[in-house]
Amino acid sequence: MQYEYIKEALENYGLKLKYYRSIESTMSTIKELIKDKNDSYFVIAEKQVNGKGRRGNIWHSPKGNIYISFNLHLQKDIEDYFIYNIATAISISKTLDEACNIQSKIKWPNDIKINGKKISGIMTEIVKFKDINNIIIGFGINVKSSPKNIEYPTTFTKEINPETDNKTIIDLFIKFFFMNYYKIQNSDYESILNEYKNKLLYLNENINLEIDDSVVLNGNFQDINLDGSMRIKINDVIQDIYSARILNDRN
Ligand code: BTN
Numbered sequence: 001m002q003y004e005y006i007k008e009a010l011e012n013y014g015l016k017l018k019y020y021r022s023i024e025s026t027m028s029t030i031k032e033l034i035k036d037k038n039d040s041y042f043v044i045a046e047k048q049v050n051g052k053g054r055r056g057n058i059w060h061s062p063k064g065n066i067y068i069s070f071n072l073h074l075q076k077d078i079e080d081y082f083i084y085n086i087a088t089a090i091s092i093s094k095t096l097d098e099a100c101n102i103q104s105k106i107k108w109p110n111d112i113k114i115n116g117k118k119i120s121g122i123m124t125e126i127v128k129f130k131d132i133n134n135i136i137i138g139f140g141i142n143v144k145s146s147p148k149n150i151e152y153p154t155t156f157t158k159e160i161n162p163e164t165d166n167k168t169i170i171d172l173f174i175k176f177f178f179m180n181y182y183k184i185q186n187s188d189y190e191s192i193l194n195e196y197k198n199k200l201l202y203l204n205e206n207i208n209l210e211i212d213d214s215v216v217l218n219g220n221f222q223d224i225n226l227d228g229s230m231r232i233k234i235n236d237v238i239q240d241i242y243s244a245r246i247l248n249d250r251n
Pocket of ligand 1: 024025026027048050051052053054055057059066067068069111120121122123138139140
């Protein structure tokens with residue numbers, strides 16, 4: 001199997017590697033695996049036929065890009081799960097910086113962008129099996145191609161650096177993610193949050209924010225709270241927003 005080289009590293013972190021040529025979605029496969037045996041898995045698929053994005057969107061998943069879901073048993077309070085989102089976003093962003101020799105950015109809450117174009121997306125789900133809370137983290141990285149006829153601009157790593165390959169990218173991700181995971185286990189949230197803010201787009205800028213797919217608010221993006229919510233100043237009133245979509249990059 002072509003990913004044999006990461007098997008041992010993953011096992012050291014307590015995760016079992018599962019590799020598939022083609023599946024519906026790594027998100028559904030990992031749930032089946034956990035349901036069967038409450039272990040931690042790292043699922044890689046070469047291609048997904050029913051890739052899922054956030055907000056019920058489709059995630060285009062042809063062969064050549066990276067599709068991964070992995071789960072961890074949540075040791076912290078369930079409310080703390082945003083730190084895992086942040087840790088994943090930073091890890092992907094740093095991976096891409098190193099692989100492409102470029103400065104990638106994060107769009108709140110967790111899209112990774114290069115030159116204003118989306119290159120990676122992350123989704124997380126909490127599932128409970130046999131009294132254990134698991135966080136499932138799913139992410140896709142465009143390596144060989146990216147969809148062009150969707151509502152936002154996209155790019156892929158080979159467009160930036162043709163030398164990039166899936167193996168190196170996955171290897172780097174594992175290295176960066178588990179460095180952050182170690183920090184989470186030691187409750188060092190502050191340094192993770194600071195790193196996240198350094199890579200965050202639109203911080204201290206005016207943004208258009210779409211709430212519940214309908215209302216659009218305009219305000220100044222002031223900060224990120226430890227629970228992952230965004231602090232925004234709208235008409236001199238400070239508000240914390242938990243779920244919304246920044247529209248500044250929409251065509
Ligand atoms: C987003 O909408 O930005 C999140 C996209 C998440 C895509 C990944 S690809 C691997 C995993 N399996 C899926 O079906 N979705 C996630």
